[in-house]
Each structure stands twice: as structure tokens, then as C-alpha cells.
Amino acid sequence: MIKQVAFVAVLASFSFAGNASHLEPPLDLPAADAEAGKQKAKVCASCHGADGNSANPAYPSLAGQVSGYIAAQLSLFKSGQRKNDIMMGMAAGLSEQDLADLDAYYSNQEIKPGLVTEEEKDAVLRGERLYRGGYAPLQVAPCISCHGPQGHGVPVRYPRVAGQHRKYLEDQLLTFKASYETPEAGARFSYGDIMTRIAFLLSDQQIKDVSAYMHAMK
Numbered sequence: 464m465i466k467q468v469a470f471v472a473v474l475a476s477f478s479f480a481g482n483a484s485h486l487e488p489p490l491d492l493p494a495a496d497a498e499a500g501k502q503k504a505k506v507c508a509s510c511h512g513a514d515g516n517s518a519n520p521a522y523p524s525l526a527g528q529v530s531g532y533i534a535a536q537l538s539l540f541k542s543g544q545r546k547n548d549i550m551m552g553m554a555a556g557l558s559e560q561d562l563a564d565l566d567a568y569y570s571n572q573e574i575k576p577g578l579v580t581e582e583e584k585d586a587v588l589r590g591e592r593l594y595r596g597g598y599a600p601l602q603v604a605p606c607i608s609c610h611g612p613q614g615h616g617v618p619v620r621y622p623r624v625a626g627q628h629r630k631y632l633e634d635q636l637l638t639f640k641a642s643y644e645t646p647e648a649g650a651r652f653s654y655g656d657i658m659t660r661i662a663f664l665l666s667d668q669q670i671k672d673v674s675a676y677m678h679a680m681k
């Protein structure tokens with residue numbers, strides 16, 4: 464019961480804080496054509512996989528991502544608010560139509576579940592507690608309140624985390640954390656500073672554990 468109240472409060476305060484940004488999803492994009500997106504995604508396949516399931520843990524899977532999120536991240540790479548040399552180059556030449564089409568294609572693909580090794584099981588259990596319960600001593604909101612009970616995210620703003628590569632998740636949380644510590648060098652923008660602040664409050668061990676859990680979620 465208490466958790467449910469916190470849940471609503473977090474969502475309410477977040478959508479309020481988020482209204483200030485003009486980049487806030489949903490972006491005002493042209494109508495999408497998923498078939499055209501499939502063609503346009505061919506140049507992305509070497510890293511993200513033909514169907515958006517990437518085989519390399521350094522590259523995120525895009526399959527089954529909530530609709531709206533991929534377009535929003537591509538526009539952040541385009542504007543340089545999310546910094547990554549490869550992706551800033553890839554996004555530079557994309558039109559708004561491309562963003563819409565690519566988003567529609569990937570969000571309609573199915574993500575393959577992540578595998579958990581025997582040694583990862585303890586980390587997964589610790590990560591589950593953090594994901595579902597948050598971290599009360601530092602008032603870290605439960606991840607479940609935005610990313611959902613199964614980690615499937617909530618369109619258009621809260622990304623799917625279930626099944627994503629563990630290494631990529633860890634890297635992103637560390638990047639959010641570093642971006643909070645030194646905003647001027649910040650490599651990753653977060654709407655309303657939500658994820659940068661949350662990651663800043665997590666220890667490196669907690670980041671490892673919760674990433675293992677999100678990777679294992681089906």
C-alpha cells in the first residue's frame with residue numbers, strides 16, 4: 464500500500480518536472496512506415512542485429528523497445544545532448560521521417576530473453592530487491608515504478624530494460640552517474656534529471672546487481 468502511494472507520487476512529480484523540456488517525448492514526428500524502417504535499419508544491423516537483437520554486449524538491443532523511445536534517443540544523438548561518437552555519426556544524417564520509421568520497425572520486433580549464468584544468480588537476487596523496492600536510506604525510487612513490473616517500460620518515455628545486455632545497462636548507469644557529477648561533460652542527458660540523479664545515488668555494486676537483474680527479466 465505504502466509502495467503504491469510512492470509509485471503514484473513519483474510518476475506525478477516526474478511528468479510535472481518533464482513538461483518544461485521541448486524535447487520531451489512524444490516528439491512531433493510524421494506518420495511512421497515500419498516497412499520502410501526495415502529497409503533503413505539495414506545500416507544498423509552490423510551492430511544492433513538484423514531484427515534488433517544485438518549479439519555484442521556493448522551494443523544495445525533495440526527490439527521490442529517502447530514506441531517513441533528510439534526516435535527520442537536518436538534525436539538526442541543528433542543534437543549532441545547524448546554523446547557517443549558512433550551514434551552521433553549514425554544519427555547525423557537521419558530525417559524526422561527516418562526516426563519515425565526506424566522507431567516503428569524496432570518497436571515491433573521481439574526481444575530475445577537474456578541468459579543468466581550460475582555465478583550471476585546472487586547478483587540477480589540482490590538486483591531484484593533494488594529494482595522492486597528501491598533503496599530507502601537514500602530515497603532511491605523503485606525502478607519498477609517507471610520501468611514496469613516486467614521491465615517492459617511504458618510508452619513513450621520509459622524504456623524497456625528487460626532482456627537488455629548487462630554490460631550496456633551497467634555502462635549507461637555509470638554514464639548517467641558521471642553526467643550528474645560533471646554536467647558540463649555529461650555524456651547522457653536525462654529528462655528532468657531523473658536517471659542521472661538516481662544513478663548518482665547508487666553504488667557501483669548496486670549498479671552491477673540491478674543490471675544483472677534487468678538483463679535476466681523476461
Ligand code: HEC
Nearest residue numbers: 506507509510521522523533536537546547549550553565
Ligand atoms: C558501429 C556500430 C553501430 C551502428 C552501425 C549503429 N549503432 Fe546504434 N548504438 C551503438 C552503440 C555503441 C550504442 C551505445 C551508445 C551509448 O553508449 O550511448 C548505440 C545506441 C543506440 C541507441 C540507444 C539505445 C538505448 O537503449 O538508449 C539507439 C536508439 C540506436 N543506437 C539506434 C541505431 C540506429 C537506428 C542505427 C542505424 C541507423 C544505429 N544505431 C547504428 C552502435 C551502433
Ligand code: HEC
Nearest residue numbers: 477604605606609620621622632635652653654657658673
Ligand atoms: C521516475 C521514473 C524512473 C525511475 C524511478 C527509474 N527510471 Fe530509469 N529511466 C527513466 C527514463 C525517463 C529513462 C529514459 C532516459 C532519460 O530520460 O533519463 C530511463 C532510462 C534508464 C536506463 C537506460 C536504458 C537504455 O536503454 O539506455 C536504465 C539502464 C535505467 N533507466 C535504469 C533504472 C534503474 C536501475 C532504476 C532504479 C534504480 C530506474 N531506472 C528508475 C525513468 C525512471
